[in-house]
Amino acid sequence: MIDLTGGAITLEWDEPLDIAGRDITGYTIKIVSTNGSVANVVGYDGKGNPSRNGTLYDLTADTQYGMQVVAYIDVSNCLDTKLQAWSAVINVTTQSPTLPRTSPELVVGGYTGGIIQLVWVAPKDKGGVPLTRYTLNLLNGAGVSTVIFSTSDTSVLSYTHNDLTANTKYSYTITTSNAAGVSPTSAVLEASTDSITAPSAPSKVRQLTYNTGGAVSIGWDRSFDTGGQTIAGYMVYRFGELVSGVLPSTARTFTNKDQLQASTSYNFTVRSMGLNEMPSMASDQLVATTTAATKPQKALSLSANPGSSYLNLAWIPSGDTGGVPIKAYEVKLLLDSTLVNKTNVTTTNVLLTGLTANTVYIGSVRVYNDVGSSEEISTSMITTTKGVPDAPKPPSIRGKFGGNFTIQLEPPLFTGGSAITVMKVYKFSLENRVTPWLAQPLMLLVKDHKVLGLLSKRCH
Incomplete structure (x- = not known):
């Protein structure tokens, strides 16, 4: 025995006296007992190595081993x-x-523009007790190490070390430990990233809770491999069609409200995109299902284009209809707490007239489908x-009839923001081109006016 630790024994021996006139091709060490118990396992296999020493590894500390050696020649088999x-x-x-005698053997397993994969092999001599930890360190340019x-x-x-910069060199060391302490530190391994590559696909794409029949909310984890550049954003696809535009790089969720139907399944994938607009591969496909039909969501915004006597209301509806078609939009206009106008429309705008100039009104919109109504959206608006x-x-x-006829008068749609007080009627003969003359002014509420004293069978 020439060397001993808690987890390894190194033996040395002499060549057999009789080798049958042939060269020795190798040796084997067999463990025949462990703490007195019979065993029969190969502890060292050196059949192709004629060196007259060998080490048995993966042994247990404070344990007695009984060992034998046998030599091989070319015809032994x-x-x-x-x-x-x-x-x-x-x-x-x-x-x-004892301490692990050596550090793990550290090598590069693969790399892209944004990651370096590091792989290691446990030391052969573990010190006679199980290893308890691996610690991987990153060295900066000054040789100062940081545990990564x-x-x-x-x-x-x-x-896999990620979030790296393309075309950049990185330096690593590794140690392992057991109950006795920490192994020596490995030699420094230098590894470089590739040129910029496409980012990896977002991972763990999943459906999030969203309790309406007209929308689906999904989430994902960021791209692990950036490809060596900054991630510019994420894109969500439904059945292969882009539905999200380019979302911010911080986005991890997206709610699709694009007129989805209740109780229906949709296929989604997510891609990431680098600053150079290089997209990743698509993520694993997610099948997400809407709930049963629900009430619609309220309109996203409400605004008004004002005049002195009118408000032209317009709103942007939510894409989440509850999973069934929108039936109507209920529009209300209040002056303080008094209802001025109420109407149902199927369009996303309505013109409300007959209003007072320079007056603040409260407009509101509520959305209806077969299930019920949305919450109300309201805002104040003022006429000019x-x-x-x-x-x-x-x-x-x-x-x-004969020399008279009856005409009907309608006030203008846009009154200028105050009540119409007078409507005047003018008449003249189309045949004789008589200068128009002014009739008696008529009050607004007089809709019909009888014109008398005209010559029959004449145009007026």
Whole structure:
């Protein structure tokens, strides 16, 4: 025995006296007992190595091992194993737990513009007790190390360093530990990222809770591999068609309200995009399903284009209809708490007339479908200052008889913001081109006016 730790034994031996006139091709060390218990396992397999020493690894600390050595020549495999001549048994007891003798062996497993995958192999001599931790360090230009990964799960033998810059060199070291302490630090491993590559697809695309029949909300985790550049944003696709535009790089959720139907399944994927507009591959497909039909969501905004006597209301409806068609929009206009106008329309705008100039009104809109109504959206709006009324429509004939006829008058749609107090009727003969003359002024509420004393069978 020439070397001993808590987890390894190194033996050395002499060449057999009789080698049958042939060269030795290798040796094997067999463990025949452990703490006195019979065993029969190969502890060192050196059949292709004629060196006269070998080390047994993965041994347990404070444990006695009985060992034998056998030599091989080129024809040994042709002989009955019963004819093998084993050495005498040597008994050696390992030390109490020692440090792992060497560091893990660290190598590069792969790389892109934005990641470096690091892989390691556990040291052969673990010190006679289980390994308890791996610690991976990143070294800066001054050689100062920072822990970037540490795990007590010693079955983990790789780590992917992400969020790296393209065409950049990075330096790493690794250690392992057991109950006795920490191993030596490995030699520095230098690795470089590639030129800019496409980012990896977003991961863990999932449906989020959203309790309406007309929308689906999804979430995702960021791209792990940026490709060596900054992520500019994310894009959501439904059945392969872009439905989100380019979302901010911080976005992790998106709610699709694009006229979806209740109790219906839709396929979604997500892509990320770098600053150079290089997109990732599509994420795994998510099948998301809307709920049963619900009430519609309220309008997104409400505004008014004002005049002195009117308000032209317009609103932007939510794309979430509840999963069934919109039936109507209920529009109300209040002056203080008094209802001035109420109407139902199927369009997303309505003209409300007959209003007072320079007056604040409260307009509101509520959306209806077969399930019910949305919440109300409301806002204050003000008419402009008083103005001149528009021209009224031409009079219409209600009846005629002999030298008289009856005409109907309608006030103008846009009154200028105050009540119409007078409507004047003018008449003249179309045949004789008589200068118009002014009739008796008529009050607004007088809709019909009888014109008398005209010559029959003449145009007026």
